[in-house]
Amino acid sequence: xxxxxxxxxxxxxxxxxxxxxxxxxxxxxxxxxxxxxxxxxxxxxxxxxxxxxxxxxxxxxxxxxxxxxxxxxxxxxxxxxxxxxxxxxxxxxxxxxxxxxxxxxxxxxxxxxxxxxxxxxxxxxxxxxxxxxxxxxxxxxxxxxxxxxxxxxxxxxxxxxxxxxxxxxxxxxxxxxxxxxxxxxxxxxxxxxxxxxxxxxxxxxxxxxxxxxxxxxxxxxxxxxxxxxxxxxxxxxxxxxxxxxxxxxxxxxxxxxxxxxxxxxxxxxxxxxxxxxxxxxxxxxxxxx
Numbered sequence: 001x002x003x004x005x006x007x008x009x010x011x012x013x014x015x016x017x018x019x020x021x022x023x024x025x026x027x028x029x030x031x032x033x034x035x036x037x038x039x040x041x042x043x044x045x046x047x048x049x050x051x052x053x054x055x056x057x058x059x060x061x062x063x064x065x066x067x068x069x070x071x072x073x074x075x076x077x078x079x080x081x082x083x084x085x086x087x088x089x090x091x092x093x094x095x096x097x098x099x100x101x102x103x104x105x106x107x108x109x110x111x112x113x114x115x116x117x118x119x120x121x122x123x124x125x126x127x128x129x130x131x132x133x134x135x136x137x138x139x140x141x142x143x144x145x146x147x148x149x150x151x152x153x154x155x156x157x158x159x160x161x162x163x164x165x166x167x168x169x170x171x172x173x174x175x176x177x178x179x180x181x182x183x184x185x186x187x188x189x190x191x192x193x194x195x196x197x198x199x200x201x202x203x204x205x206x207x208x209x210x211x212x213x214x215x216x217x218x219x220x221x222x223x224x225x226x227x228x229x230x231x232x233x234x235x236x237x238x239x240x241x242x243x244x245x246x247x248x249x250x251x252x253x254x255x256x257x258x259x260x261x262x263x264x265x266x267x268x269x270x271x272x273x274x275x276x277x278x279x280x281x282x283x284x285x286x287x288x289x
Contacts, residue, residue, distance in 0.1 A: 005236035006248040012229030014252040017093065018259040019222035021084045023215075025143070029081030030197055031209035032219070033074050037190030039220035040183075047183040047231055055177040059184050062172060069168030070188030072161040074196050077189065079158035086144055086151035088266040090257030090276065091134050095152060097250055098131045098279045099159035101286055107163070123286045130278035133271065141266055165189070169234050170242060178234035186230055243288070250283045 024032050048056070059066075083092045102124060109116055116124075168188075172181035201207040211219075236245050253276050260266040268276070 002236060002240035002244075003248070005232045005239065006245045009229050009232035009236055009245075010249045010252050011255065012225040012227070012232065013249070014093075014255040014259065016223050016225040016229065017252075018089050018256055018263060019225070020081070020219070021089045021260070021264065023219055023222065024081035024084040027209040027211070028206070029078035030074065030193060030200065032081045033077035034190060034193035034197055034208065035211070035216055035219045036077070036223045036226075037074075037186055037193060039216070039223055040186040040190060040226065043220055043224055044183050044186055044227055044230070046227060047179040051177055051180045055180050058176045059172060059180045062168075062176070065168050065171065066184055066188040067192070069165045069185060070190075070192030071196070073165035073185075073189035074193035076158045076161035076165055078193070078196075079154040079161070083151035083154040083158070086146075086148050087155070088141065088144070088257075088268065089260040089264070090253070090266065090268055091148075091272065092151065092155055093256040094134055094253045094276045094279050095131060095155040096159055096162065097253060097283055098127045098134075099156050100162055101246075101283045102127060103159050103163055105286060120286060123282045127279055127282035127286070130275045130282060133275035134279070143264070169230075170237055173234045173237035178238040179231055182230040182234040186226065247284045247288075250280060253280050253283075 020032065020036065023035075080092065080096065083095075087095070105116070105120070105124060165185075168185045169178075169181055172178070172185070197208050233245070257268060257273070257276060261268065
């Protein structure tokens with residue numbers, strides 16, 4: 001079941017990311033992050049079915065972790081969605097996964113004193129080469145802004161916050177009910193995004209992007225695969241090693257690129273497909289090097 005959980009989670013996350021790209025190109029990323037995750041307060045309620053009060057209280061008792069993960073998740077999503085304005089969903093996803101892998105590897109090397117073998121160093125170099133190839137590719141899609149540099153910057157910074165927000169489900173899925181942990185993790189991101197929007201309003205006078213009820217319902221509908229993604233992700237974390245899960249999630253690079261091609265006509269060149277394949281090989285290989 002572990003591999004089915006991880007594979008289902010990958011497909012759920014990949015689908016909702018691609019579906020939300022349409023909305024990300026109409027509003028600022030932080031507003032979309034708020035609408036997406038605040039809708040989960042209702043749409044992810046099935047994750048709480050069968051949960052006891054004690055299990056819910058046990059997860060809420062870890063509020064400092066949820067607070068940190070919520071803020072990090074809100075920032076990560078806002079940067080990811082902002083990158084969709086100048087990058088295809090496939091390139092944004094590949095760059096995010098590549099930077100995240102390098103960041104986590106560097107973190108383990110610097111702070112946890114993990115040794116890096118020659119094969120691991122070679123795979124890191126492979127990831128960097130693939131990322132450079134993606135980053136220097138020319139943008140020829142009319143619906144995207146010219147110049148991919150700002151999108152690459154957003155994705156690169158966002159990878160650090162992606163690593164931070166994933167601390168909550170990784171830790172809580174082992175110590176508490178994984179489905180309850182997933183629910184409050186996603187909800188905390190919505191609440192944190194709302195607070196960040198309030199702070200933005202007070203500092204730079206940019207508030208929440210206003211939408212009508214129909215648009216909000218559409219965002220909630222596009223986000224619904226997260227019910228599958230987060231639910232199965234936390235179950236996979238409970239039953240298997242994180243390294244294998246993240247390797248399976250890396251396959252979303254191909255799925256997202258294909259969905260972006262189908263839904264948005266974001267056709268990638270042979271060089272871009274090659275670069276994504278190079279990144280995918282490096283990311284998966286590094287987990288076992």
